[in-house]
């Protein structure tokens with residue numbers, strides 16, 4: 176038995192104090208895989224991270240405590256039903272489907288810049304979340320989005336309450352107030368969605384959105400049951416705007432801190448059509464530097480910086496023995512700061528993603544959207560939303576942080592890597608403001 180090394184003075188107490196710092200120390204001092212507590216391992220570099228995420232039988236993803244399966248006589252969805260639902264959602268979320276709706280995504284996303292009141296310090300995350308929620312929910316449900324949007328926002332609130340750190344960790348079966356609130360919101364969302372599903376099915380007008388794709392029978396699996404559709408969509412709905420808003424917070428902060436990069440994006444965005452609805456996938460492809468910047472921010476600050484898996488049996492990982500039942504924490508954050516994969520890994524260098532010899536080529540090395548059978552379903556949608564949002568915002572505004580010695584935000588790692596409290600100021604770009612001149 177060759178067990179992964181222990182990090183000296185690394186334990187849950189140290190982990191709770193500063194999880195990012197301990198993760199980095201673990202990767203620096205112990206290497207690929209290290210041990211935090213008995214039965215809790217951290218996969219710290221790209222190779223083992225990718226291996227854990229791909230070996231879904233040995234390292235299954237535990238069920239999400241956030242949106243547990245709806246109750247039905249037959250129990251939770253079977254693995255076949257889950258696979259069917261994922262395949263159906265993916266038909267609506269794959270890159271070609273996103274490309275076909277880029278004008279709609281752009282005209283929703285540009286509202287962020289429209290709504291940002293210039294020349295004063297504004298708290299960013301609530302504003303960006305509100306705009307991206309509209310874009311995401313519309314992407315899933317098209318003209319039925321206005322009915323579902325208020326319920327989707329409440330699902331988000333329920334999720335926030337649920338992941339807030341508490342003094343006690345109650346066993347999963349205890350109906351804490353946060354869990355009861357979550358269940359009420361999940362049921363309310365489902366009750367609003369059910370008549371929409373029934374109306375679309377009975378009228379035969381299924382729609383071309385993600386819900387429409389889920390209602391179409393597939394040649395492999397046949398028709399998806401109403402119950403599975405209702406079960407799977409609350410989580411997917413929140414996913415369309417929750418993580419993208421966190422990512423947007425980091426991106427806007429980087430625009431404020433790197434004015435030359437922001438100028439370069441503003442110049443690129445000048446080529447976009449004045450009417451955002453006329454944006455096409457060709458326009459999006461032309462935003463090469465903007466996309467590189469988004470990717471660089473997502474590398475440095477992956478919002479889902481730590482993914483959880485459980486070992487289903489005793490197995491090997493990077494020459495170490497991992498016991499059955501142990502927890503494996505997959506850490507994209509440290510994998511992305513490995514100098515062997517990304518030269519000068521702590522530096523913000525969007526250029527590394529442009530088509531040059533330094534560009535990181537190995538796909539598994541960029542883990543912001545995960546990899547393997549549970550990788551992110553919405554990666555193409557997220558990249559489209561974030562690229563357009565970044566381009567339009569940088570084109571219209573010069574961003575800055577509030578003056579003063581203290582940053583106007585906190586970094587949280589508990590519910591994802593995020594910048595709650597982030598305040599920024601937008602000044603309308605004038606002619607003399609570019610650093611590129």
Ligand code: HEM
Nearest residue numbers: 414415418419422479482543544545549550551552553557
């Ligand atoms: C910047 C934005 C986003 C980031 C960083 C992100 C990140 C991730 C990651 C890392 C995973 C894998 C989790 C794991 O393996 O445990 C994941 C899964 C998922 N993502 Fe995203 N995501 C983003 C946006 C979106 C969007 C826009 C959607 C829209 C539908 C979405 C839907 C999902 C779903 C449904 C899963 C679960 C897949 C499964 O378990 O099979 N995500 N995401």
